[in-house]
Amino acid sequence: MNTQALGVEYYLAGMRAALDDLPPNEVAEIMEDVEAHVAELSTELGDDETLEQRLGSPELYAQELRQAAGYPPKTERLPVTTKGGWLTRPRAAAWGLVAATGVTLLAGVAALREPAILLLPAVILVLSLALVHDRGPLQQEIMNLPETHRLKKWLAVEPGTPAERALTYLTSLQPAWWLIRAGLLGLGAVLLAGRDILGFLALAAIAVVSVFAGPRAKVDRRWLWFSLPASALAVGLLFQVIDVTANQLAYGSSSRSSYPQPIVEPYQNIYVYDENGKLLTNVLLYDQDGQPINAPRGYNSCNDPGNGPEPVIPANRYPRPKIDYENGVCYTVAPSVSAPSSTASTAPSSSGSAPSSSVPPTSVSPSK
């Protein structure tokens, strides 16, 4: 079986060599026919029968085919293959596809932060596909490139080995991957939805088309220019989602220890003294924006249900009334400690222009 497979490769290589003076498009079309033919014939061969015995040498086969097809004999070389040289369009297109897929994988990791980065691989893909789009669905010229053959040989596994079974199993999972891929791309689109409407539309479109691209690429290799980068993008997005999730988990568990919040003692009331140490009552406090300063109300504020309707007093009027638990009425009581006389001297008492309690300090607030 394996020697038959080698025989097929050898025979096809001989055919290509015998046809290599024809236009590449035409060679690709012929080889599409011949590959299927030789592959089917090789399954019909007996154990000690060879393709040469059945079909004649590749050169004879090619000669007969050329005659019947009306091509010129091999000696008349057409100038088509002599131009182009090393950097042919199929080769440029193939490497463009490889490069764009790689770039998409990298860009996919950043695609949620900056979706516009996907324009770079998109441009490479469009350009490289444009080079070979007219070469037919099988892209035989790319399949005939030496690097493609090396890749195929490298991927080829002997039938019956565990590696071959694993490969067969993985191949059977392909439709599942197409769905997972669409799901990942759709998830990426959803994550972008609120921030970048263009990125959302682009990713959503890619997600939808990717469902069809998988099976289409089996028939028309030009779809690989969509299918391969879509897979790379899905993997990139997966990495990013994992990364973000991991970061959030790490942040959630270590935030308190690594970023200690300044400890603020909650206060429930404010007592204001003048320079003579006299407690001021009914003082209204405002911040620099004219907003009332509200101390957090403790449970001992004066809104107990037993008190009836809460008295309408501005929340920033200090000192707040304090409830007396013994008889359940609200009245202002002085703090348990008397006014610290030492802090009174450090207070800005020298500025005698302290506003009266009824005037909101917006008039003296620093200009914004």
Next chain:
Amino acid sequence: MDTSQLLKGVLDLAVLAVLRKDDGYGYDVVRRLRAGGLNEVGDASVYGTLRRLYNAGMLTSYVVPSEEGPHRKYYSINETGRARLAESRETWRSFASTLDGLLEEVAA
């Protein structure tokens, strides 16, 4: 007389004839020709003829994926091909009857 020499002139007609009812890929066409009695038809000649008819605009092709092995390219006859087939059939019939007449005279 070597029939393979005769075949060369009429292979176009034979290939168009077997594609008239059903589309077929290359080896399929070879098999149908052989089943029809053209045992000596060469594989490569059939493939070459398919290419020539295709390039002449008498056939269209489409690719069908195959479970095992490479994709199969099916050829189907189009209107141009059918017109050519009808025309060639008339030519062949008149040619064959002419030759039959000549041979009858010889035998007589």
